[in-house]
Amino acid sequence: MRILLVGAGGVGGAFTAIAARRDFYEAIVIADYSAERAEKAAAADERFTAAQIDATSKDAVAALCREHRITHVMNAVDPVFNMSIFDGAFEAGADYVDMAMSLSKPHPEAPYEKTGVKLGDEQFAVADRWEAAGRLALVGMGVEPGLSDVFARYAADHLFSEIDELGTRDGANLVVTDDNGNEIFAPSFSMWTTIEECLNPPVIWEDGEWFTTAPFSEPEVFDFPEGIGPVECVNVEHEEVLLMPRWVDCRRATFKYGLGDEFINILKVLHTLGLDSTEKVRVKGVEVSPRDVVAAVLPDPATVGPRMKGKTCAGLLVTGKGKDGLPRKSYLFHVVDNETVMADYGHQCVVWQTAINPVVALELVARGTWSGAGVLGPEAFDAVPFLDLLTEYGSPWGQKELS
Amino acid sequence: MRILLVGAGGVGGAFTAIAARRDFYEAIVIADYSAERAEKAAAADERFTAAQIDATSKDAVAALCREHRITHVMNAVDPVFNMSIFDGAFEAGADYVDMAMSLSKPHPEAPYEKTGVKLGDEQFAVADRWEAAGRLALVGMGVEPGLSDVFARYAADHLFSEIDELGTRDGANLVVTDDNGNEIFAPSFSMWTTIEECLNPPVIWEDGEWFTTAPFSEPEVFDFPEGIGPVECVNVEHEEVLLMPRWVDCRRATFKYGLGDEFINILKVLHTLGLDSTEKVRVKGVEVSPRDVVAAVLPDPATVGPRMKGKTCAGLLVTGKGKDGLPRKSYLFHVVDNETVMADYGHQCVVWQTAINPVVALELVARGTWSGAGVLGPEAFDAVPFLDLLTEYGSPWGQKELS
Incomplete structure (x- = not known):
C-alpha cells in the first residue's frame, strides 16, 4: 500500500503520528498546499516523503498519484476540496478514503423542512462508476462519521x-x-x-x-x-x-x-x-x-x-x-x-480521535480484511475486526446499557 | 452667532434639520471629512455653507474658524476627535459645545475598582485657561449627557x-x-x-x-x-x-x-x-x-x-x-x-433626540440667557429656561412621581 495523504494540518499531522507506529504500508506521500508544512510532517519517518499540492485541482491530485504509484488517497483537508481529490484519485486508478463527505446545499424554498443537496450526494452520484471500475471509495471514515x-x-x-x-x-x-x-x-x-x-x-x-x-x-x-x-x-x-x-x-x-x-x-x-x-x-x-x-x-x-x-x-x-x-x-x-x-x-x-480511525481502516484494507468496490460507508464492512484493531492500537471502545 | 458644525453624520444631520427652523444665528458652516456629505447637508438652508475638514487637526479647526469668523464650534463627531476640535476652537477664540467628553482610559492594575483617566479629564485639565480667557466650553450637551x-x-x-x-x-x-x-x-x-x-x-x-x-x-x-x-x-x-x-x-x-x-x-x-x-x-x-x-x-x-x-x-x-x-x-x-x-x-x-438639545442650548447662549466662562456642564446653568425652550420647540419633557 502506497498512500497519498492530502493535508498536513491538525488531523493530517495526527494521522502521520499514528501511522508512523504501524507497518501495513510501504510509503506515505504527505502533500499540503504549504510545502513547508508537508516537509515538517514528512521528517518524522523514513517512509514519508513531502509534496506540494493544490487540492482544488483534480489533475494535480491524479498526477501526484501517478508520480508516486499511489494505491490509496487519504483525504485530510476541508470537505470543500472533496470532489477534486475524490475525482483525481479515481482518474489515477487509486482507492480513496475521507473523513467528511461532499457538502450540502439547503433547499431553496424550505431549508428547514426539506433537504436540498445532501451531504455526500455528489459522491454517491458516481458510485456506479467506482463499482464498475472495481475501485473503493471509503467515505466518512473519521471518528464521526466513521x-x-x-x-x-x-x-x-x-x-x-x-x-x-x-x-x-x-x-x-x-x-x-x-x-x-x-x-x-x-x-x-x-x-x-x-x-x-x-x-x-x-x-x-x-x-x-x-x-x-x-x-x-x-x-x-x-x-x-x-x-x-x-x-x-x-x-x-x-x-x-x-x-x-x-x-x-x-x-x-x-x-x-x-x-x-x-x-x-x-x-x-x-x-x-x-x-x-x-x-x-x-x-x-x-x-x-x-x-x-x-x-x-x-x-x-x-x-x-x-x-x-x-x-x-x-x-x-x-x-x-x-x-x-x-x-x-x-x-x-x-x-x-x-x-x-x-x-x-x-x-x-479531538484531532487525534478523528485521525486514528482512518489509520485502522487502511490497515484492515491493506490486510484484505475489509474489501469492496463502490462508494461505501464504514457500516458496509464488518465492525468486529475494526473494533478489535482499535483496541489493539491502545484505544479501546466502551459500551453502556441504559435500560 | 456664527456656528462651525463639525460632522454631518447622523447627529450632525439632525442638528441642521432642527436648526434650520430657528433664527438665533447668522450662519452655520457645516464641515465634514466628506465634502460631499457636508454639501448635501448645507443645501437645506441659505444660511448654511459647506467645508471639508480633517477633525484630527487642531490647526485645521482653528483655520476654518478664522476663515469664517466663527463664534461657536459645535462638535458632532465621535469623541475620539474631541481634543483637536476643543483645542482648535480655543486657539481661534471661539466658544465650544460638544455632546460627549474626552475619552477615558481604564486603571492599569484595577480596571474594575479604580478609575484611571476619567471621561472629560483632559478637558477639565485646561478649564482654568478657558476661564481666564473668558471663553465657554459647554461640554456634554446632547441628550445624555445633556x-x-x-x-x-x-x-x-x-x-x-x-x-x-x-x-x-x-x-x-x-x-x-x-x-x-x-x-x-x-x-x-x-x-x-x-x-x-x-x-x-x-x-x-x-x-x-x-x-x-x-x-x-x-x-x-x-x-x-x-x-x-x-x-x-x-x-x-x-x-x-x-x-x-x-x-x-x-x-x-x-x-x-x-x-x-x-x-x-x-x-x-x-x-x-x-x-x-x-x-x-x-x-x-x-x-x-x-x-x-x-x-x-x-x-x-x-x-x-x-x-x-x-x-x-x-x-x-x-x-x-x-x-x-x-x-x-x-x-x-x-x-x-x-x-x-x-x-x-x-x-x-435617537439621533434627533441627541441633536435637539445643543440647538436649544446654543439659542439660550445666543440670547444671553445662558452665559459663563470655563469648561462647564449643562448643570452649571439655570434649567428652567432650557426646559421651557425645549417645550417651545414642540418636544416637551415629563415628570413622574414614583413614591
Missing part, C-alpha cells in the same frame, strides 16, 4: 434484532486556559467548520426519508460516560444520518452535538449579527468574510492542545429491541483523554 | 432639599424590521460606540469619590413611561456620573442603560470572542479591526429610521427628600416617538 458508523453496524449485527433509532451523540468536558490559568473560549475544532455544521439545517432520517429542521432543534441533555457528565446536545447536520440508513435498518437516524449552552448561545449571536456569513464585506478599504474574522480572533485549534484539559467522547445511542426481543438502549462510545494523547502523541484529543 | 444634566439641576433647585441618588436611566422599545417585515437586530446608535461605552468599566460616584465596577453590573428592571414599559438596565460608563457631582450635591450618581437581555448577551459574546477588540488582526492577507467588522455587518444606524418603530426615553431618576423634607422619588424624562420625528424631520428618534 467510528460512529462502525458502532451502528456492530449494534445491528450483534446487539439488536430491531433498531428504532441510531442516534450519534458527541460530547466533551474540555477546558482551555490562558497563560494565567484563566478559562478561555477556544474551540478544539475549526470554528469555520463548526459554524458551517451547526448553522446548516440539521438533517434527520425517519420512516424511510430524510428531512431537515431549524438549527439547534430538539435540545436534549445527554449524560456522557467516564466522568464527562451531562451536556446539552442539539441536532446538527452530519454524515451519519446520510450513511447509516443506507446499510443499517433503522426507523430513525439523528446526530446530536454536545455543544453546551455557552457555545450554542455564541453561535446564535454570530448568526443574529450576520458574523457567520462567508460573503465578503467592505471594512475600511479592505474586503473580508466575517466568518474568517471570527476564526482569526480565536486561538488556532491546532495550538490549544497543551493548554487543554478534559475528555472528548464520540458515540452512538441505539434504541430498539435486543436479540432477545426485549427493549434495549445501549450507548457505544470511544473516549479520549487530552492529557494522555498529548503526552503520548503530541496531538490534541 | 438634557439628563439639566434635569439634575432642575431637581436640585425646584424639587429636592436633599438628593441621595442622581440616576440617569435610558430605555427604549424600538424595533427594526427588514423588507419582509421580520424583526432584525439593528442598533439605533453606532455599534462601535455602544461597544466602547458598554464594555468600558462603568463609573459610579458615591460619598465623594468615583470608582468603577465590572461591565453590566447592578442589573435592574426599570419601568419606562409612555408605554415603553420594563427594560433591563445595567451600569454603563457615561459622562453624567462625572458631570453632575461637580455642580449638584448628591450622595450617589449612576448611569444605567436599558440595553435589554438580548443586547447585553450579544455584547458579552462579542467580548468573550474578542470581537470587541479594536486591534487589527490578520485575516487571509488583509488587516482589519474586529470591532469595525462587527459594525460593518450591521445595518447603518443612519439608514434604519424608516424601518424602525417605537419610542426612546432619556431621563433621570432622583431619590432623596423633597422640599417638604419627606422622602421623594421622581423620574424626569423626555420621550421621542420615532414615527413622529421621521415624519416631521426625516431623522430617526
Whole structure:
C-alpha cells in the first residue's frame, strides 16, 4: 500500500503520528498546499516523503498519484476540496478514503423542512462508476462519521434484532486556559467548520426519508460516560444520518452535538449579527468574510492542545429491541483523554480521535480484511475486526446499557 | 452667532434639520471629512455653507474658524476627535459645545475598582485657561449627557432639599424590521460606540469619590413611561456620573442603560470572542479591526429610521427628600416617538433626540440667557429656561412621581 495523504494540518499531522507506529504500508506521500508544512510532517519517518499540492485541482491530485504509484488517497483537508481529490484519485486508478463527505446545499424554498443537496450526494452520484471500475471509495471514515458508523453496524449485527433509532451523540468536558490559568473560549475544532455544521439545517432520517429542521432543534441533555457528565446536545447536520440508513435498518437516524449552552448561545449571536456569513464585506478599504474574522480572533485549534484539559467522547445511542426481543438502549462510545494523547502523541484529543480511525481502516484494507468496490460507508464492512484493531492500537471502545 | 458644525453624520444631520427652523444665528458652516456629505447637508438652508475638514487637526479647526469668523464650534463627531476640535476652537477664540467628553482610559492594575483617566479629564485639565480667557466650553450637551444634566439641576433647585441618588436611566422599545417585515437586530446608535461605552468599566460616584465596577453590573428592571414599559438596565460608563457631582450635591450618581437581555448577551459574546477588540488582526492577507467588522455587518444606524418603530426615553431618576423634607422619588424624562420625528424631520428618534438639545442650548447662549466662562456642564446653568425652550420647540419633557 502506497498512500497519498492530502493535508498536513491538525488531523493530517495526527494521522502521520499514528501511522508512523504501524507497518501495513510501504510509503506515505504527505502533500499540503504549504510545502513547508508537508516537509515538517514528512521528517518524522523514513517512509514519508513531502509534496506540494493544490487540492482544488483534480489533475494535480491524479498526477501526484501517478508520480508516486499511489494505491490509496487519504483525504485530510476541508470537505470543500472533496470532489477534486475524490475525482483525481479515481482518474489515477487509486482507492480513496475521507473523513467528511461532499457538502450540502439547503433547499431553496424550505431549508428547514426539506433537504436540498445532501451531504455526500455528489459522491454517491458516481458510485456506479467506482463499482464498475472495481475501485473503493471509503467515505466518512473519521471518528464521526466513521467510528460512529462502525458502532451502528456492530449494534445491528450483534446487539439488536430491531433498531428504532441510531442516534450519534458527541460530547466533551474540555477546558482551555490562558497563560494565567484563566478559562478561555477556544474551540478544539475549526470554528469555520463548526459554524458551517451547526448553522446548516440539521438533517434527520425517519420512516424511510430524510428531512431537515431549524438549527439547534430538539435540545436534549445527554449524560456522557467516564466522568464527562451531562451536556446539552442539539441536532446538527452530519454524515451519519446520510450513511447509516443506507446499510443499517433503522426507523430513525439523528446526530446530536454536545455543544453546551455557552457555545450554542455564541453561535446564535454570530448568526443574529450576520458574523457567520462567508460573503465578503467592505471594512475600511479592505474586503473580508466575517466568518474568517471570527476564526482569526480565536486561538488556532491546532495550538490549544497543551493548554487543554478534559475528555472528548464520540458515540452512538441505539434504541430498539435486543436479540432477545426485549427493549434495549445501549450507548457505544470511544473516549479520549487530552492529557494522555498529548503526552503520548503530541496531538490534541479531538484531532487525534478523528485521525486514528482512518489509520485502522487502511490497515484492515491493506490486510484484505475489509474489501469492496463502490462508494461505501464504514457500516458496509464488518465492525468486529475494526473494533478489535482499535483496541489493539491502545484505544479501546466502551459500551453502556441504559435500560 | 456664527456656528462651525463639525460632522454631518447622523447627529450632525439632525442638528441642521432642527436648526434650520430657528433664527438665533447668522450662519452655520457645516464641515465634514466628506465634502460631499457636508454639501448635501448645507443645501437645506441659505444660511448654511459647506467645508471639508480633517477633525484630527487642531490647526485645521482653528483655520476654518478664522476663515469664517466663527463664534461657536459645535462638535458632532465621535469623541475620539474631541481634543483637536476643543483645542482648535480655543486657539481661534471661539466658544465650544460638544455632546460627549474626552475619552477615558481604564486603571492599569484595577480596571474594575479604580478609575484611571476619567471621561472629560483632559478637558477639565485646561478649564482654568478657558476661564481666564473668558471663553465657554459647554461640554456634554446632547441628550445624555445633556438634557439628563439639566434635569439634575432642575431637581436640585425646584424639587429636592436633599438628593441621595442622581440616576440617569435610558430605555427604549424600538424595533427594526427588514423588507419582509421580520424583526432584525439593528442598533439605533453606532455599534462601535455602544461597544466602547458598554464594555468600558462603568463609573459610579458615591460619598465623594468615583470608582468603577465590572461591565453590566447592578442589573435592574426599570419601568419606562409612555408605554415603553420594563427594560433591563445595567451600569454603563457615561459622562453624567462625572458631570453632575461637580455642580449638584448628591450622595450617589449612576448611569444605567436599558440595553435589554438580548443586547447585553450579544455584547458579552462579542467580548468573550474578542470581537470587541479594536486591534487589527490578520485575516487571509488583509488587516482589519474586529470591532469595525462587527459594525460593518450591521445595518447603518443612519439608514434604519424608516424601518424602525417605537419610542426612546432619556431621563433621570432622583431619590432623596423633597422640599417638604419627606422622602421623594421622581423620574424626569423626555420621550421621542420615532414615527413622529421621521415624519416631521426625516431623522430617526435617537439621533434627533441627541441633536435637539445643543440647538436649544446654543439659542439660550445666543440670547444671553445662558452665559459663563470655563469648561462647564449643562448643570452649571439655570434649567428652567432650557426646559421651557425645549417645550417651545414642540418636544416637551415629563415628570413622574414614583413614591
